Amino acid sequence: MTKVLMLVADGMGDWPLKELGGKTPLQEAWTPNMxxxxxxxxxxxxxxxxxxxxxxxxxxNMALMGYDPKKHHTGRGPIEAVAKGIETGPEDLVWRCNLVSLTGLESGAKMVDYSAGHIPTDKAGPLISGLxxxxxxxxxxxxxxxxxxxxIVQKQGSRTRGSRVFIRPPHDxxxxxxxxxxEMFRTYPPLWELVRASADILKRDGRDVRADSIWPWGQGKTLSLPVFRSRFGISGAVISAVDLIKGLGRAAGLAAPDVPGATGLVDTNYQAKVQAARDVLEKEDFVFVHLEGPDECGxxxxxADKVEAIARFDxxxxxxxxxxxxxxxxxxxICCDHLTPIKIRTHARDPVPFLVYDSKKELEGPEVFSEVQAARTGLTIEKGHDLLAFALE
Structure with missing residues (x-):
């Protein structure tokens, strides 16, 4: 049976940078394998x-796994709830809750850091338990x-105004x-009070870290996806450090093993990820390997860190x-899920570069893999959820 691999370097794509002589980080990085x-x-x-x-x-990433987000996406929180094995009712809301660094909660306050200095789990866990x-x-x-x-899970939350509150992603x-x-938080007093009270507690308990507030966002109702095997005739696993990818995989009926030392950063345990992928392919036919590092650098x-993250991916x-x-x-x-341009430090909706290699049917393609070369081929997949089917065909 032919093995199928989808290797995703999150946020790898970018725009040309004057600091790199008009090249993108992908063009600058040493990527002989790609x-x-x-x-x-x-x-x-x-x-x-x-x-x-x-x-x-x-x-x-929902699209890259072959699912139309317009049909299946309910929010970011519910996806990560699946990864954690949290059972939710059909009317519950699940909020993604970042620990962040703000200048305050008063008018004119700013978002300083969406990750509270990339707070480690052993520091974050006690704070969340305390909350x-x-x-x-x-x-x-x-x-x-x-x-x-x-x-944060809100029981019966879909019946409240909480379902209509839109809070911007902190990384944006x-x-x-x-x-x-x-102002949006204030329109829903129960959530606003939760944010205010959390800030007071974090100022007391989080003095040795940069987490001074929570940031609830990306809420939605319970996620349900069709089984991956029934759609594509193959099965396997997702390999990632982040709950987002694990949740998508598990919701689709794929395995999502925990990888020792996988951090979601440039210093992740690459060898353990590769070994996990190899273990899957010895028994199954499909593996989705996700690397978060380039996105975080973006x-x-x-x-320089993004260039290095891409080089390490290769x-x-x-x-x-x-x-x-x-x-x-x-x-x-091989592809990225979206661009995370250094210039704007958040996601962009530009089409992403991809390659599809078939060991039984080698073709003639561009000499290098980059955003520019990919666009020049003239091949465009208009809907992301069609890419996997395109590759299998």
Whole structure:
């Protein structure tokens, strides 16, 4: 049976930067493995973000897994709840809850850091547990996640105004005034009081870290996806450090093993991710490997780190998997979910570059893999959820 791999470097795509002589980080990075594959692959661009939907990783990765976000997406929170095994009722709301750094909760306050300094889980966990102990109720419950990423479940929340509150993703508003969001919080007093009370508790308990507020956003009702095997005739697993990808995988009936040392940052345990993917492919036919590092570097505005994250993706993920697959029949898709341009430090809805390599049917493609070369081929997949089917065909 032909093995199928989808390797996703989150946020890898970018715009040309004057600091790199007009090149993108992908063009600047040393990527001999992706370049070699591109020269033997179908290469093009894919629109992973549907019209009238925000360019988020939740929407983009749902599409890459073959599911139409317009039909299936309910919010970011519910996806991560699946990853944590949190049972929710059909009328419950699940909020993604970041630990963040703000200049305050008064008029003119700004979003300083969407990740509270990339707070480690061993520091974040006690803070969230403390919030649950003091503020948890029959309506709102706090659930610990990874690093800065946590959840709040609101019982029967879809019947409240909470379902109509739109709070901007914190990574979209770095260094920006948060007045529109504070006003939106105030329109729903139960949530506003939760935010205010949490800030008071974090100022007391989080003095040795940069977490001084929670940021509830991305709420939605319980997620339900058709089974992946029934759609594509194959099954396997997702490999990722983040609950977002694990939740999408588990909701689709795919395995989502925990990978030791997977951090979602540039220093993640690449070897463990590759080994996890190899273990899956020894028994199953499909693996979705997700690397968060390039996206985090884009949000932080770190050019050199993003270039290095892309180079490591090529050297430590793509290269070892190609060696493992030597002599086997396989299809490999390489892409990013969305662009995270250094210039804006958040997501962009531009089409993403992709390559599809089939070991049984090598083609002639561009000499390098980049945003520019992918766009020049003229091949465009208009809907992101069609890319996997395109690759399998």
């Amino acid at each position: 370049d070699l594959l591109a020269s033997r692959s179908r290469v093009g661009v894919c629109q992973t973000i549907p019209d009238n939907m925000p360019p988020g990783s939740d929407i983009a 649950q102990k003091e503020l948890g109720s029959s309506e709102f419950t706090f659930h610990t996640g990874v690093q800065y990423r946590h959840l 508003i770095l260094d920006q005034v948060i007045d529109p969001d504070l 949000h932080m505005g770190h050019i 050297r430590l993920i793509v290269g070892p998997l190609l060696e493992f697959l030597r002599g086997r029949d396989y299809i490999m898709v």
